[in-house]
Amino acid sequence: MARIKPQTLLLQSKKKKGPSRVSIPTIILYCTVLGLVALSLVATSRNWLRRSGEQTGAASSFELQEIDATIDTKKYDLPGYAILNTSKGDIVVELFKDGAPEIVDKFLDLCQKGHFKGMPFHRVIKHYVIQGGDSQGLGAEDWTSKGKLRSQLVTSPKHEAFMLGTSKNKQDSKSFVLFITTAPIPDLNDKLIVFGRVIKGEDVVQEIEEVDTDEHYRPKSPILIVNVILKREI
Template identity: 60%
Template sequence: MARIKPQALLQQSKKKKAPSRISLTTIILFSLIVFMVVFFIFSAYRHFSHRSVNPDEPVRYTSRKVGELKNIDVPKYAIIQTSKGAIAVELFKDGSPEIVDEFIELCQKGHFKGMQFHRVIKHYVIQAGDIHSIGPAEQWTLKGKHYSQLDRSVKHEAFMLGTSKSKHDSKGFELYITTAPIPDLNEKITVFGRVTKGEEVVQEIEEVDTDDHYVPKSAIGIMDVTLEQKL
C-alpha cells in the first residue's frame, strides 16, 4: 500500500478545518426575509397612525364637542340601533342647525342609549323618550283630520325624524318618527332628519301591540346612536 506523504496529510487537514462559505442564494433569501419584515412593520404603522383620517373609514364622533367640529366634519347621518334593527337617518343640518347640533352633542353623551319607544300610534308616529313625560294620548290622535287637504311639503312626509318644539332641557329631547304624511305634526315637532334606510324597521315597530294609551305591551328600545359622514 502506498504511503501518504506528510505534506498531503497537512493539506487535507487544512481543507477540513476551513469554514464553509455561505452561498449567494442563502444571502439573497435572508435579505429578502428581512426586507419583508421591515416593510410589514412600516405598513402596519402607517395604517394605524392614519386610520382616523382615512376617507374610506366610517367616522364616529364620540369625543369631540359639536363646537369643536368643522363644517366638513359635521356628520350627515345618524344610525339608530334599536332592538328591532337599525334605522339610518339623514340629518338636516341646513334646515335645523341648532336642533342637529343638540342632537349630535346628546349622541356623544350617550343620551339615547336605553331610551324606550313609549308611544306607538299606527299610521301616525312612533315616539321614543321619557315615559313619565309623554302627556295625554289625545294630543297625538288623528280625530277630525282630513287627508285630502294635506300639505305636501317635505316635513309632512312619512319617515321624518323630529323632536318636540316645546322648550326642554337635554333630558326632554325626545325622538319622533312619522309613519304617514302628517301635516298637523309640524305644529308640534321640529323636523331635523329623514329616514333613508330601515323603513321596514320603523314599520315593524309601528305594528307592535299597544294598550289603550298607545304604549307598547313589549319593550322596544334604542341600543345606541352612532354618527357617520356617509353611508
C-alpha cells in the same frame, strides 16, 4: 499823486462791507426747486400710504377667508348621519345640518353623551308616529285628533312619512323627544321640528309600528334604542 479825500474813502468802505443783493431770477429759481422737492415728498408719501393700505386690506381679506374656511370645515366635519340601533334592527337617518342646525347640534351632543342608549319607544301610534324619550311629551290624543283632518290639508315635503323630529316645546337634555313619522302628517310643523329623515330601515320603523300596544299606545313589549352611531358618510 492825488490824495483821496476822507469822505470818499468812507463811502468806498461802506460799499465793500454791505451785503450783496440777490437777483429776482435767482429767487424764483430757488422757490421753484423747493416747490418741486415738496411735491415729490408729498407724492412719495401718498404712494407709500396707498401701498400700505392695500397690503393691510389684502391681509385682512386673507384672514377672513381663513376664518370662513375654518367655519366651513367645522360644519363639513359634523356627522351627517345617525344609525339608531334598536331592538328591532337598524334605522339610518340623514340629519338636516343646514335646515335645523341648532337641533342637529343638540342631538349630536346628546348622542355623544350616550343620552339615547337604552331609551324605549314608549308610544307607538299606528299610521302616525313612533315616539322615544320623555314619556310626558306630546300626547297621543293630540296626534289622533289632528290626524283626522289630514285629508283636508295640503301636504308639504316635510310632512312625509319617515321624518325624524323633536317636540317644539321640549328640547332640553332631560326631555329631548324623538319622533319618527309613519305616515304623512299635514300639521306636522305645529308639533315638531323636523331635523332628519329615514333613508334606510323603513321596514324596521314599520315593524315597530305594528307592535301590540295598550289603550295608551304603550308597547306591551319593550322596544329599545340600544345605541346611536354617528357617521359623516354612509
